Structures are given as structure tokens and as C-alpha cells.
Amino acid sequence: MSKGTAILRQQNEKRTLSLLRIRGTSSRQEIAKALGLSKNTISLIVDKFLKEGIVQEVGIDENGGVGRPRIRLRLVPESYKTIGLLVGSRQCQYVVTDYVSSVLEKGTLAMDFREPVQALEAIGRLCARLLALHPEALGVGVAVPGLVDPEQGLLRFATNLGWRNVRIRETLGSKLNVPVRVMNKVKASALAPAFEMPAGEAGxxxxxxxxxxxxxxxxxxxxxxxxxxxxxxxxxxxxxxxxxxxxxxxxxxxxxxxxxxxxxxxxxxxxxxxxxxxxxxxxxxxxxxxxxxxxxxxxxxxxxxxxxxxxxxxxxxxxxxxxxxxxxxxxxxxxxxxxxxxxxxxxxxxxxxxxxxxxNELLPAIGAGAAIILDFERE
Ligand SMILES: [Zn+2]
Structure with missing residues (x-):
């Protein structure tokens, strides 16, 4: 397979994952139609996902109409996980979610966050522990109050933390072997699924x-x-x-x-x-x-x-x-x-x-985790 073909194949795999995440269940035919790809291409992708255990067949679509029966497919949500953090002035709340942002584990790390170097060391240890427990995690999303440059993962300032120009992504990323995403907590929350809007889907x-x-x-x-x-x-x-x-x-x-x-x-x-x-x-x-x-x-x-x-x-x-x-x-x-x-x-x-x-007070942490999933699908 040429490099270009491999990249295209990977993009199509990610688009298939994204569609299944948003729709819940679908069939090979529906995916092919929605993504504008051939049924053969989708069948190859789905066969690979079935073999890897990322996707399951969950029955036959009775209303499939004429032609071959349509087999319903579903993501196995725990195939991929994500870690989301919300950093506050006295505590750090964390969640581990599955691929559709359902919370699998949550907790709070209590400590004094006035000193960013020590705080990030403690957060780094927490993430390392969670990553060891959940090796399926794709990355760590960090939601913080204040003005954030998300491209650099830099917290410019946060009045209630008393932090200024803290390179959160660089510091945590050097300790962890997964992508780290840093966002303002309100913007992170907006990426979490809410009502009929799956993560990152609302028009x-x-x-x-x-x-x-x-x-x-x-x-x-x-x-x-x-x-x-x-x-x-x-x-x-x-x-x-x-x-x-x-x-x-x-x-x-x-x-x-x-x-x-x-x-x-x-x-x-x-x-x-x-x-x-x-x-x-x-x-x-x-x-x-x-x-x-x-x-x-x-x-x-x-x-x-x-x-x-x-x-x-x-x-x-x-x-x-x-x-x-x-x-x-x-x-x-x-x-x-x-x-x-x-x-x-x-x-x-x-x-x-x-x-x-x-x-939902956990929405910033859930949304920061969802940002990791959205990045993964866009890679
Ligand atoms: Zn004002």
C-alpha cells in the first residue's frame, strides 16, 4: 500500500468511527452512503474493526428493504477511552470516559494549587496512574479557568488560580506518553455531548x-x-x-x-x-x-x-x-x-x-476528554 493510500485509508477509518460515535448504530450500506465511499471500502474497514473488537454486529435491520440484509453495527465504546481534568484552585476533578463520553470513573485530587510547578507534578502523577489503569486512553484533556492559548497549551493567566504563563501541555506532555490538550473550561464544556447534540456534532x-x-x-x-x-x-x-x-x-x-x-x-x-x-x-x-x-x-x-x-x-x-x-x-x-x-x-x-x-459540574472535564476524541478523529 502506498503512503498516500495508507493515509486515505486511515482517514476513512476515522470518519467511520466518528459516524458510529454520533449515530450509535449503523450498517455498512448506510456508512458508505453517508461518507460517499464504496461499499467495498467500508466493508474492508468494518472487517478490520470487527477483528480488532472495536465494532460489533448487533443484529439484522428488518426494515432494510430489498437486497441483502443490513447488519447493524455498533461501536464498542470502551475500545477507546479518554481522560479529562478540571483544574480548580483547591482541587482537580478527573473523569475517565469511554469513546461516547460516558463517565467510567471519576474522582477528585485535593491539594493546594497556588504553586503551578507542584500542582502539575501532582496532576502528572494522577494522569500516569490513570493511564496505567486505562491503557485504552487516547490522551489527556485539561480544562482550566482563565485565558488559554489552546494551540500552545499555554495558560496565559487565571485569576482564581493565581497562575500566569504556565506551559501546561509542555510540562504534562513531557511526562506522559499520550497527547495532552489544554482548554479554557467553558470552551471545553461546549464540546461535551449535551441533549441531542453528540460531542462536536452540533451544526x-x-x-x-x-x-x-x-x-x-x-x-x-x-x-x-x-x-x-x-x-x-x-x-x-x-x-x-x-x-x-x-x-x-x-x-x-x-x-x-x-x-x-x-x-x-x-x-x-x-x-x-x-x-x-x-x-x-x-x-x-x-x-x-x-x-x-x-x-x-x-x-x-x-x-x-x-x-x-x-x-x-x-x-x-x-x-x-x-x-x-x-x-x-x-x-x-x-x-x-x-x-x-x-x-x-x-x-x-x-x-x-x-x-x-x-x-453538570463535570462537563468541563468531560468536554476536555471529548476534545481528545475529536482530535483523534481528525488526525
Ligand atoms: Zn464585565
């Missing part, structure tokens, strides 16, 4: 994270749009109230200054006469949503988020908006976001967009 989507801060990421054809200096998607700094409080960026009335969870918790407690100060944010909502004043505060937060999302919908016309936040449990919040969007967005993009509310 166009905007992901919003509301926790200690407010961030966003734009997905175009399943890929993150990073912008000229890696800051695209900063929905937290859209102004939603010109008379609002001053934001950490120096401007007034940014979405983040109004709805980031520590600020919102304070406002909810005030509305609830201070009861439940020690409760985590989700439980504050559960305990007090019966109160009209608390519901009004949540509704106001939903209106701010809806106003910011309206700008995104009008500018980019995305197919999906995914909001990852513990606020998802509040009916008042969800309704206010949806009503504001319906009332303010241009009619055509406003009617097209599908709004999803989720809450």
Missing part, C-alpha cells in the same frame, strides 16, 4: 456557563470559535443594565456582575430574610422558591440572561443554546429566559433556536 450552538463567573463558547460546525486572541464567547461581559453594578472588567451592568452565583446567592438570601446562608446555591433555591420575593429575584436573573442570549441569537442564529447552571432547577428562571428570548429576539432566529437548561 451551530452557543454554550453558557453560570457559576462563580459567567462564560460562553460559540460552536460552529462542531468546532469552537476561539477568536483572534482566544477570548470569543465572553457573554458575561455583555451589558444588560447600563445602570447596573460595576463589573470586574471595569464596565457597568455586565451580565456576570448581575447573575454570577455568589452575587445571586446574596440577593436571594436578602429576599428570603437571610435564612440558609450556609446552604449551597442549589439548596437555597429549593428552600426558598416558595417565596414570591425569591421567585421575583430568579425571574429578574432570567430576564438578564435572556437579554444577553437575545444578542447571541440575533448575531449568530445558532441552532442550540445550552445553559449549564444550578439555576436550571428554578421554574421562574427558566421561564423568564424563554419569555425574554421569545419577546426580544428577531422572529426567525428566535423561533429556530432550541433552548436547553442543564446542570
Amino acid at each position: 451551530s450552538a452557543f454554550y453558557v456557563s453560570i457559576d462563580e463567573g459567567v462564560g460562553g463558547a460559540l460552536l460552529i460546525h462542531g468546532q469552537i470559535y476561539h477568536g483572534a486572541s482566544w477570548t470569543a464567547g465572553e457573554i458575561g461581559h455583555i451589558c444588560v443594565d447600563p445602570d447596573g453594578p460595576v463589573c470586574s472588567c471595569g464596565q457597568r451592568g455586565c451580565l456576570e456582575a448581575l447573575v454570577r452565583l455568589p452575587v445571586l446567592k446574596e440577593r436571594l438570601l436578602l429576599a428570603a430574610d437571610g435564612a440558609g446562608e450556609d446552604l449551597p446555591f442549589p439548596l437555597v433555591i429549593d428552600r426558598h422558591e416558595g417565596s414570591a420575593a425569591v421567585r421575583e429575584t430568579l425571574r429578574a436573573a432570567g430576564e438578564y440572561v435572556g437579554a444577553a442570549i437575545t444578542q447571541v441569537v440575533n448575531l449568530f442564529n445558532p441552532e442550540h443554546i445550552v445553559i449549564n447552571s444550578p439555576l436550571h432547577r428554578s421554574d421562574s428562571f427558566r421561564q423568564a429566559v424563554a419569555d425574554t428570548l421569545a419577546g426580544r429576539a428577531l422572529s426567525i432566529p428566535g423561533e429556530t433556536v432550541k433552548l436547553h437548561f442543564i446542570h
Whole structure:
């Protein structure tokens, strides 16, 4: 086989894997049609995958129509795995996932992360241990807060870690024998599968994270749009109230200054006469949503988020908006976001967009792992 033919064959194998990951099951005929390849080419690839145990035959398609019966094929998800990390200021959360991003193992490494050299040594030891346990892992995806240059795997700065210009990929990559990918945690989350969107598949989507801060990421054809200096998607700094409080960026009335969870918790407690100060944010909502004043505060937060999302919908016309936040449990919040969007967005993009509310704190780690899978399929 010539070098060119071998490369083409490998590309076709990766495209087949990608299709099976996204569709769940398929047949040789369907794969050939979807990829525009001959049935013979696909049969050779599938035979190789069957021999390697990467793909299984899972029955005959009864509705296959005329001609030869169509045998359903399915990926064996644990053939390939990936490791995803979320680095925080006091801990590092990790997941090991299979090829379709289902979590197989998860845990937390607690330590002081103020000193990057020591932190990366500890993370390196954790990864080495996980790679020894899961030799099928294709690589390590690292999600970090702050401004990241993903091409260099360089964390430019992260205020809450106190890190500046840390070469995470270089440092970890020199210790591990697998690819290492470093991403901003919000952008990493956007690559994780959510609802009907498999990883890296959504035509166009905007992901919003509301926790200690407010961030966003734009997905175009399943890929993150990073912008000229890696800051695209900063929905937290859209102004939603010109008379609002001053934001950490120096401007007034940014979405983040109004709805980031520590600020919102304070406002909810005030509305609830201070009861439940020690409760985590989700439980504050559960305990007090019966109160009209608390519901009004949540509704106001939903209106701010809806106003910011309206700008995104009008500018980019995305197919999906995914909001990852513990606020998802509040009916008042969800309704206010949806009503504001319906009332303010241009009619055509406003009617097209599908709004999803989720809450998954592991999404940045899962998404960082998914980035490794997407890289593997594009190699
Ligand atoms: Zn701001």
C-alpha cells in the first residue's frame, strides 16, 4: 500500500468511527452512503474493526428493504477511552470516559494549587496512574479557568488560580506518553455531548456557563470559535443594565456582575430574610422558591440572561443554546429566559433556536476528554 493510500485509508477509518460515535448504530450500506465511499471500502474497514473488537454486529435491520440484509453495527465504546481534568484552585476533578463520553470513573485530587510547578507534578502523577489503569486512553484533556492559548497549551493567566504563563501541555506532555490538550473550561464544556447534540456534532450552538463567573463558547460546525486572541464567547461581559453594578472588567451592568452565583446567592438570601446562608446555591433555591420575593429575584436573573442570549441569537442564529447552571432547577428562571428570548429576539432566529437548561459540574472535564476524541478523529 502506498503512503498516500495508507493515509486515505486511515482517514476513512476515522470518519467511520466518528459516524458510529454520533449515530450509535449503523450498517455498512448506510456508512458508505453517508461518507460517499464504496461499499467495498467500508466493508474492508468494518472487517478490520470487527477483528480488532472495536465494532460489533448487533443484529439484522428488518426494515432494510430489498437486497441483502443490513447488519447493524455498533461501536464498542470502551475500545477507546479518554481522560479529562478540571483544574480548580483547591482541587482537580478527573473523569475517565469511554469513546461516547460516558463517565467510567471519576474522582477528585485535593491539594493546594497556588504553586503551578507542584500542582502539575501532582496532576502528572494522577494522569500516569490513570493511564496505567486505562491503557485504552487516547490522551489527556485539561480544562482550566482563565485565558488559554489552546494551540500552545499555554495558560496565559487565571485569576482564581493565581497562575500566569504556565506551559501546561509542555510540562504534562513531557511526562506522559499520550497527547495532552489544554482548554479554557467553558470552551471545553461546549464540546461535551449535551441533549441531542453528540460531542462536536452540533451544526451551530452557543454554550453558557453560570457559576462563580459567567462564560460562553460559540460552536460552529462542531468546532469552537476561539477568536483572534482566544477570548470569543465572553457573554458575561455583555451589558444588560447600563445602570447596573460595576463589573470586574471595569464596565457597568455586565451580565456576570448581575447573575454570577455568589452575587445571586446574596440577593436571594436578602429576599428570603437571610435564612440558609450556609446552604449551597442549589439548596437555597429549593428552600426558598416558595417565596414570591425569591421567585421575583430568579425571574429578574432570567430576564438578564435572556437579554444577553437575545444578542447571541440575533448575531449568530445558532441552532442550540445550552445553559449549564444550578439555576436550571428554578421554574421562574427558566421561564423568564424563554419569555425574554421569545419577546426580544428577531422572529426567525428566535423561533429556530432550541433552548436547553442543564446542570453538570463535570462537563468541563468531560468536554476536555471529548476534545481528545475529536482530535483523534481528525488526525
Ligand atoms: Zn464585565
